[in-house]
Amino acid sequence: MMRAGLVQHAMGPDADDNRAASLAGIAQAAAAGAELVILPELHASEYFCKYQDPALFDLAEPLDGPSRQALADAARQHGVVVVGSIFEQRAPGLAHNTALVLERDGTLAGIYRKMHIPDDPGYNEKFYFTPGDLGFEPIDTSIGRLGVLVCWDQWYPEAARLMALAGAEILIYPTAIGLDPDDHPDEQHRQLDAWRTIQRGHAIANGLPVAGCNRVGFEPDRSGAGRDAEFWGHSLIIGPQGEILDEAGSEAEVVVADLDLARSETVRRIWPFLRDRRIDAYADLLRRYRGR
Amino acid sequence: MMRAGLVQHAMGPDADDNRAASLAGIAQAAAAGAELVILPELHASEYFCKYQDPALFDLAEPLDGPSRQALADAARQHGVVVVGSIFEQRAPGLAHNTALVLERDGTLAGIYRKMHIPDDPGYNEKFYFTPGDLGFEPIDTSIGRLGVLVCWDQWYPEAARLMALAGAEILIYPTAIGLDPDDHPDEQHRQLDAWRTIQRGHAIANGLPVAGCNRVGFEPDRSGAGRDAEFWGHSLIIGPQGEILDEAGSEAEVVVADLDLARSETVRRIWPFLRDRRIDAYADLLRRYRGR
Numbered sequence: 371m372m373r374a375g376l377v378q379h380a381m382g383p384d385a386d387d388n389r390a391a392s393l394a395g396i397a398q399a400a401a402a403g404a405e406l407v408i409l410p411e412l413h414a415s416e417y418f419c420k421y422q423d424p425a426l427f428d429l430a431e432p433l434d435g436p437s438r439q440a441l442a443d444a445a446r447q448h449g450v451v452v453v454g455s456i457f458e459q460r461a462p463g464l465a466h467n468t469a470l471v472l473e474r475d476g477t478l479a480g481i482y483r484k485m486h487i488p489d490d491p492g493y494n495e496k497f498y499f500t501p502g503d504l505g506f507e508p509i510d511t512s513i514g515r516l517g518v519l520v521c522w523d524q525w526y527p528e529a530a531r532l533m534a535l536a537g538a539e540i541l542i543y544p545t546a547i548g549l550d551p552d553d554h555p556d557e558q559h560r561q562l563d564a565w566r567t568i569q570r571g572h573a574i575a576n577g578l579p580v581a582g583c584n585r586v587g588f589e590p591d592r593s594g595a596g597r598d599a600e601f602w603g604h605s606l607i608i609g610p611q612g613e614i615l616d617e618a619g620s621e622a623e624v625v626v627a628d629l630d631l632a633r634s635e636t637v638r639r640i641w642p643f644l645r646d647r648r649i650d651a652y653a654d655l656l657r658r659y660r661g662r
Numbered sequence: 663m664m665r666a667g668l669v670q671h672a673m674g675p676d677a678d679d680n681r682a683a684s685l686a687g688i689a690q691a692a693a694a695g696a697e698l699v700i701l702p703e704l705h706a707s708e709y710f711c712k713y714q715d716p717a718l719f720d721l722a723e724p725l726d727g728p729s730r731q732a733l734a735d736a737a738r739q740h741g742v743v744v745v746g747s748i749f750e751q752r753a754p755g756l757a758h759n760t761a762l763v764l765e766r767d768g769t770l771a772g773i774y775r776k777m778h779i780p781d782d783p784g785y786n787e788k789f790y791f792t793p794g795d796l797g798f799e800p801i802d803t804s805i806g807r808l809g810v811l812v813c814w815d816q817w818y819p820e821a822a823r824l825m826a827l828a829g830a831e832i833l834i835y836p837t838a839i840g841l842d843p844d845d846h847p848d849e850q851h852r853q854l855d856a857w858r859t860i861q862r863g864h865a866i867a868n869g870l871p872v873a874g875c876n877r878v879g880f881e882p883d884r885s886g887a888g889r890d891a892e893f894w895g896h897s898l899i900i901g902p903q904g905e906i907l908d909e910a911g912s913e914a915e916v917v918v919a920d921l922d923l924a925r926s927e928t929v930r931r932i933w934p935f936l937r938d939r940r941i942d943a944y945a946d947l948l949r950r951y952r953g954r
Contacts (some may be wrong), residue, residue: 432704469758486938505943525935527819527867528944560903564866567904573864574856575678576817611852612859643817647779647950652820655947658939660828 372513374406374540375450376625377401377616378605380587381416381445385429388414389437389486392454393444395624400448405513409441410585410605411521411544412467415457417589421596423496430459433481438470451511451529453518453583455499455544458483467499468546469518471509480509482572483622484520485529492550492597495522506532514539514631519544524565524582528655530572534644539631543582548601551588562602570612577638579615579629580608586620610637665803666832667691667742668696668917670910672879673708677721680706681729684746685736687916689746692740692916697805700745701733701896702877703813703836704759707749709881713790713888722751725741730762738768743803745810745875747836750775759791761810761836763801772801776812777821783887784842787814797861798824806831806923809870814838816857816874820947822864826936831923833864835874840893843880854894862904869930871907871921872900878912902929 392413399407412418414437419427429438433456441454451474458468468486483502486531487495506529508517517538523529524543533541547565549558567657573580586603606617607627616627638644654660669687673680684705693698706729710718723729725748733746743766750760753755767926775794779787798821809830815821816835816850825833839857841850865872878895898909899919907919930936946952 397787422813485940485943488938490932490934501940506946522938525867525933526939527863528939528947529821531819532944532946535952536951560905563902567859567862570859571819571867574860575817575863612856613852639780641817642782644951646780646814647818647820648777648793648946651777651951652824652948654798654824654827655820656826656941656944658941659936660824 371631372631373404374408374581374607374627375402375404376408376581376583376605376607376618377604378410378583378586378625379622381413381585381589385414385418385423389440393440396444396448396450396452398624400450401627402624404450404485406451407598408542408581408583409455409544410583411455411546412457417546417585417599417601418493419429419498420492420591420599421593422494423593426498427459427465428481430457432459432463438478440592441470441472442476445472445474449474451479451538453516453542453544455520455658464500465498467491467495467520469520471511471516474512482509482518482520483525486522486526487578488522488527490574492599506536508533508536508538517541519543521547524569526609527572527575530576532580534576537579539634540629541578541580543569545582545584546601547584551598551600562604566606569606570608570614573608573610574612575643577610577634577641577643579610579634582606586622663699664921664923665696665764666873666899666919666921667694667696668700668873668875668897668899668910669719670702670875670878670895670917671914673705673877673881675708677706679761681732682883688736688740688742688744690916691918694916696742696918698743700873700875701747701836702875703747703838704749704843705747705877707817709838709877709891709893711786711790712784712883712891714786715885718790719751719757722749722757723781724751730770733764734768735760737764737766741766743805745834745836756781756792757790758794759787759812761812763803763808763810766804771803774801774810774812776815778814779820780814783838784891792802798828800825800828800830810835813839816861819864819867819930822868826868826870831871831926832921833870833872835861837874837876838893839876840891843890843892854896857894861898862900865900865902866904867935869902869926869933869935871926874898878914902926914935
């Protein structure tokens, strides 16, 4: 059994405050017995992609910057594996949306650079983030092989499958997703349920547990040119048949659940989907489109 | 708008009775205004794959056999497109699990031979069915381009994606799936919900409506060597955000729902997943496994 904790919290304009909230959540999850603690996407700042502003690249930090240092200290202090997320400055004018995995001793177990980058009204990520170039490679830790992906990746069955085929034992999604306050409540409900459902689908298709950690809170547009955003929370932990083990509401909360990683094999024996993949007939998955 | 109907019914040992139930369901769906009518998998017989018996190949019929003739007559009589399913004898000792699509005028619009073949206790399909060799090609009809897949295919995001990339406007799954009466009710519930959820996931990932038509009823093992099966019904029609438009219970029933095929584009504009696929990084989807 492995106990996982999700630190769902809100972010404001002050980076120190945000970091303090993340660290307090890690401590709380560790006190509840979690061995793996997952933070939301880009937890050191408000979600700055609401609009395009070159000045906001000042928020980026290198791989060995203050966020990594704080996460490493917390991992070592509490003896837990931590999955964090940073706006990574790789070089001037070259940045990524990067997940960091810190080992229990504070060393860096590995990184994942977000491969699928969204770009929608209020989510201008293609302006800020170069798509990842490290592929879909799980990260080995003392508690298992972690299939770490980020947010928009969670809409892609391809990403989940590639992690499963590489031996990931759990799929993990730091996330920043919310609703448009101007949308009809029915549409807001459909979007939240779609987000929950596609993650459950990845669990089912791959016989793996899934953990998604989202931020919460209303973040006003501070530019006058962007959009307000209401992040919906609902961080959740899903078992390998798609069953929801625990799910947060839409307030700050630490969710903890026990995962029986051995159950993945039991499930895959009764539903041996990996056995029957028609790899001889999948070549067109590598095409943009099969039609005109 | 396009109205779709699902004919969920039970099958017994008499082929004529089964065919009559299918035809009555087509008539009922057509009377309710359906333009597209979908039948369950292998609707001319009990689910014979509960055990292995060479004599049961007598149930197979050629592509131009009595089932196709009956479906074509019904399609022409009611002026509807019909998706049926047969145990296809292609040559002696070479059989497929094949979906047929009949045009409104009774002509054959196309066929799909089930690509992913299960084989589990009580579902000995690899004994009976050669895996399909026609690939994942949608079938054009007067009411749209149909992404017809069959049962076990529905656990594979790859199959759904390939149909979407080929321009399918709806995903369709004739199905025969049930529960093991000996399983704990919690397990039965997880299995049914996983089946429902993964189909919703395909709708979400591809921005397409999905229709799944299952059989119902308790079918006893007649060999003494197989397993009883209880087919769970719950045929359902899903919109392009994964929302359930209508879902049957576990009794015989005709489900009808209106699909706005144009809504797929609306959904894909707000969630443009096809835009951002990392086809440069998907090559390993063509591998059996990426690990050892």
